[in-house]
Amino acid sequence: MNKKRFKRRTATAAAIAAALLVLSACGASSKNGKAGTGAATDAKKNGTISVSLYDRGITPPDAGTPEKNSWTEWVNKNGPVNVNFVTIPRFESVSKFNALFASGDVPNYIQEFDVSFRNQLIAQKQVVPLDDLIDKYSTTYKALIQKYPQIKSFGVKADGKLYEFGRMGGVRVNEGLLIRADWLKKLNLQVPKTTEELYQVAKAFAENDPDGNGKKDSRGMSLSPTAPQPGNDKIVNQMFQNVTWVVENGALIRDWDRLKAATQFKKDLYEGGVVDKDFLADKNGEKSRQDWINGKLGIWGLNNAAEKYGLDAFTELMKNNPDAEVMAIPLPKSPFGQFSPVPAPPITYNGMITANAKDPESIIKYVDFMSEDATMKALKYGEENVHYKMSPNGCPQTINEDKWKKEVSWTTDFQMLSHFYLEGKCGLFSSQLDTGNPVNKSFKAIVDQANAAYLTTERPFPEFMHPSYYPSYPKDLQIIATNLEKQINDMMVKAIVSGNSYTVDQAIKDAKNVWEKTGGTKLEEWFGQWYKENKDKLMTKKEIYDLVQK
Template sequence: MEKHRGKKTVALSTAAVMTLSILAACGSAANEPTPEAPAAGGDAAEARGKITVSIYDRGQIPKEEGTYTDNRWTRWINENGPVDVEFVPIPRNESQQKYSMLFASGEAPDLVLEYDNAFVNTLWAQKQLLPLDDLIAEHSTEYKKLLEKFPELKKLATKPDGKMYEVARIMKPEILGMMVIRKDWLDKLGLETPKTVEELYQVADAFANGDPDGNGTKDTFGINLSQFATYYVDAMFQNEMFILENGELIRQFDRIKPAYEFKRRLFENNIVDKDFLTDTNGQKAEQDFASGKLGIYLAYASVISKNYDTLKNSVPEAEIVAIPFPASEFGQFGPDFNPPFQLTGSVNANAKDPASVMKYIDFMVSEPTVQYFANGEEGVHYTKSANGCPQPIDRDKNKNEMGYTGDYRMFMPTYLLQTCAVNDRSLESENPIDQEWIAIAEEAKKLYLDPNRPHPGFTHAKFRPALDKDLNTIFNDGWNTMNEIMAKAVVSGSAYTVDQGVADVISAWDASGGKKLEEWYKNWYQENKDSWLFMEDLYQMEFE
């Protein structure tokens, strides 16, 4: 896309913190030998800079490890890094209050690390943050390379004034949702993998009513609709609130009816569990899948993986494969995924030595530092397997020493790390069930990160534009009201039809001020269509 320097609206990430992965190994004590660290850079006679950097205090560091401001990792950073770093503790559950006090008193750290982008946007609006464009151009090597490799990152970090204010963590995209099918049932009933939503209905019907397990009893379900599964069916019909159509960002209503008529047919013909609405956490669907009674399972990949062993142990002949979401009259789409970027760091506008802050950022994003924080010291915390994957020497020791380090790595490019496990299953596992699942998951990754079958939203949910309080209320109420009304239309028979439900959704939307939000989105898109990070951008990125 062509770079647009006009008016731009600030992006909003969800306030909830993304859960950081538990790592396999950790670092050395200060008096232990360390691996070769990245060069500190600069002239040998150049004075060593000193900066302050925030660090979340979660109250979880073991007593013997020290404190969040003084431990084996902070010492390693100061001994191997290019600048002296003083860490400023920020209570995790009161981070915004603490930051507000520090900025008000002029004592805010030079590098502000914070997950809540909405709060960071308020700091930008108050002119508390330093533009990074010139700082990176003049003083960076490592982070500059990341921007060159991932130009989409600059789009995401740029504010309405056309300048970049944040650094980000870069990860390999990870699929969340998945659709798997009992291939052994397909084969037994002489059916093909469904390619359209109508074929999906026919296969699910056969799974529910054709005795695929051969026990002579009607005790199987064709597909599930509980928990997130209903939203995955919505995705097949592009039933998102706002979509791109004919060059405009619009609030759509025409996808609601076909999506919910499909769900209603499943319900009325006993193809799904009649109690799916009460299975809010999906546990009943998990049990049905694990016990071999569910033919098509829509859920998070991690949930399916968790139950796969039980299925294989209880029904050894079960054969599971991942399949693409079937196509509807609106196109073909895919499930949700974790995005490759997360904005996490900003530089204080009053930082006394911004160049030293940039040196620190470069040091922390360099591959040797990323590897060391991920794995610790070879021979002390891990050994390398035949394919180069780190194997922990003492898991308890590593957990004790590394369990608190995630927030020091908030902007590290973890995509640099070798993939050594899938859904917590080691690629080198000798367990045949592990290897079966890894093959299923790898195929799913190919299917679901395909730009020809994108997630139906106009951008990732974490990159939607920020709305003011009133507009945000309209958005959230519109989403919740639609799902509540249409769920009623699925289960109420002739007493409440899908057409009635759609009419009530539109009426409730208009009454809540929805037209105002529609106009806002329409104008926002026209102003930002050449500069925002949209869904299609995320599918074009290369991480290898």
């Protein structure tokens, strides 16, 4: 499905917007004044639901708490139902959800990015199919599916049913690899093009005082998590195509060679004094972020590199180190090829109705409200002529950065049903920046570097298909897959930090043994057969990159 076919099968963003339920604008009061504009309703609110909301620790104290703040109040004031928000620690979400499911206190509507965990919930029948509920109760979301049928077709599982709500986010940079270009210049080094060169550059950063303070206190590189499990650094894994499943000779197989190479590279970094010895304790990546913004880290892999998270980190770095120079670089080439971080998918699935929900109609009303164009604009930009104005390029542009950051910028996780693709270029974070601000201008240049480096078929993402669309295992196999993933990851982490007492070779041997003894071959058989039956139906990487949001 290329871009022309995508457009041909669907309507334009303007047509969608016209089809949406238009509600009158209304500002919501908060401790900061007006929180934004949105869709108000005169309908009596008969339903009350509970909804999960990630807690990243970024809610400003003046706005309230993560559970109750100016924007939770805004949603309740302007939305069609009463909502009790249940906050979930972003980087410990799976364990928190598991505890809530076990206690019977899980919210009626949950939002989670981890595709493996969502597939597990589907296999365990902890969530319900959505097809009939959307047909019966939805207006806005149903209209989107009718105009953009891929929203549904990409999400249908092996049983032919839809279990997840999704948003059209457009293909864009997600993770990125940043390097201190001024440190390269200081030490007369070149941008690393191979993993061997990456190691040498990172070691030089750690040993040769690139910040010139006369102390050996710099970190060459970070191994803190850009993936759910500690030690499972996603950026390094993608360099080595360590993505578990690879296609060889036309068949899908469980790979071990790439796992071994990636783990050995991490062990080398650890033993070479290149990374923080306590990286396993940095479970949410905040320690690495602090090292970066304080000018103590030379190479940093991060999520949301081209979004607000990336800008905030860059802004703080420049405040602390005004002479710092930063580049986004292509992932260095490994013995298995050269790849890019997996981009944000054309459609991101995250929302599910749990089996304990007693009022699915109210949940659908909430989904409709959060999917509307007016709601999306309010949550993302705030109030027109208060937080943003329309710029000459036709996109919303922040009026006062400090005011927007304080009152609006932290609403990311309210936007998990916002369809940014429908905004075209305006949906890109970089399009909203006032490049008259020197820091914003420099950050946009970094985003441009990332786009050029990562959104190309010359250096594609390493998975055989976009991992967001991996199929869900049957219940019995999902349990096996979940347990094996943790056991094998724990073995690799042990090998990284244990020196000669536990080598990578021994870890791989142990991993293969546990794989064979506890059902791994069943996963290979099931996934291999699935691939054989569906490989000609999969969206190609070229088709995915054709949907890059521009």
